[in-house]
Amino acid sequence: MLRVAVVGTGNISAAHVNAYLAFPERCRITAVVDMYPEKAKAKAKQFGLDVEVLDSHKLLLGRSDIDLVSVCTPPFTHACICVDLLNDRKHVLVEKPMAASLEECDRMNEAAARSGTVFSVVAQNRFREPIMNLKHVLDSGLIGRVLHAQIDSYWWRGHCYYDLWWRGLWSKEVGGCTLNHAVHHIDMLGWMMGLPRRAVALLSNAAHDNAEVEDISVAALQYDRGSVAQVTSSVIHHGEEQQLIFQGERARISAPWxxxxxxxxxxxFPQRNPALEEELHAFYERLPRLKHTGHEGQIDNVLTAIETGTAPLITGVDGRMTIELITAIYQAGFQQKAVELPIAKDDPMYTAEGILASAPRFYEKTNAVVQLGSGQDISVGSDYGQKNKP
Structure with missing residues (x-):
């Protein structure tokens, strides 16, 4: 029985708590941690948890009765918390984005390597069947080499979204929609196509004049042999329609499928190839169903990794590649010129300090509240099934 602590009891922590509760024979939540203990107590009461309530992750250090920690705090805190926990030989699952910079990612991965414990970064959409299946189809080679990818990370957030005290600040949220929303889709792109050679980008804040950060970005990425990907990251798109489209040499496939x-x-001139379409559909339909999906799927994977001594599907190395892609998009947008990858350690954008020094402040943050309104439901992205019809 693995004993679990959840650090940070904001909105996303509910996804972790629900997922752990799905495996009562394998794990038990024994502690919740928040700098505002009343929030932690409310979360424990909401889920009927009989747990210890703490106000700092440091109170978990040196304890042998905690095996695994979910880190659900704001992004600027991830590195210091994870390094402390990993150095203490705790297994760690950290929410996206992994960290504020590549330098922080490297410190986290070095701590994980020293500790020999399981370290995973949340990318729960890999554990959705349309995304997992899309990866399998790409890997099958049936569509040939990918020539073009279209990644639409469309979300919508109201003006007051950025009133929360840590949001909308480069120093706290460490980015806008590119880092904190499109991170899901950029992770999927990296998983499916790897690291590009070059990036160009435009960043803007079109609708949130209470935030320093961007609310839309458009990037183009160039891969070897001329392949190109375009990534749109947004919190201004009504309907939050999200999709991944891959144009191969022989066929186009996507999620939604x-x-x-x-x-x-x-x-x-083109003519349709129904035989290949039927082959692709048949391959897709033969793929095994996932027993657990989303956060539940990832936590099942992490628990299995701990139980069997194997690596999780999503490691700190995977999380770092996603941050490298995002950093390249930011650098290209900040400097308004093409950026070559990989990003070197002597590049100013390798560190959080370098990013902060270069980042544009689109607007001054004008409000800061400890907690937003009473609505508890949050959107965590499309399930990539069939699109809803009005």
Missing amino acids: NVYASTSKDNG
Whole structure:
């Protein structure tokens, strides 16, 4: 029985608590931690948890009765908390984004390597069937080499979203929609296509004049052999429609799942290839169903890694690649020029201090509240099934 602590009891912590509660024979939550203990007590009461309530992660250090810690705090705190816990030989699952900079990612991964414990970064959408299946289809080679990817990370957030005390500040949220919302989709792109060679980008704040950070960015990424990906990150898109489209040499596939395959006529114009489409559909339908999905799927994977001494699907190295992609988009947008990857350790953008020194402040943050309104439901992205019809 693994004993679990949850550090940070804001909105996203509920996804972790629910996921742990799905495995009562394998783990038990024994502590919740928040700098505001009343929030931690309310969270424990909400889920009927009989747990210890603490006001600092440091109170978990040196204790042998805590095996695994979920870190659900604001992004600027991730590195220091995770390094402390990993050095204490705790297993750690940290919410996205992994950290504020590549330098912090490297410190976290070095601590994980020293400790020999399991370290995983939340990317729960990999544990959704349409995304997992899309990865399997790409890896099958049935569509040929990917020539173009279109990543639409469309979200919508109201003006008051950035009134929360740590949001909308480069020093606290360490980025806008590119880092904190599109991180899911950029993780998926990196998982499926790897690291590009070059990035160009535009950043803007079109609708949130109470935040320093961007609320929309548009990036183009170039890979080897001329392949290109375009990534739109947004919190200004009504409907929050999200999709990943991959145009291969032989066919187009996407999440939500859709297929179109073409062959060439003698004159170079396209004709549909129903045989390949049927083959792709059949391959997709034969893929095994996931027993657990979303956060529950990732926590099942982390628990299994701890129980079996194996690596989780999403490691700190994977989390670092996502941060490197995002850092390249930011650098390209800040400097308004193409950026080459990988980003070197002597690059100013390697550190959080360098990012803060370069980042544009679109607006001055004008409000700071400890907690937003009473609505408890939050959106954590599309399930990538069939799109809703009005």
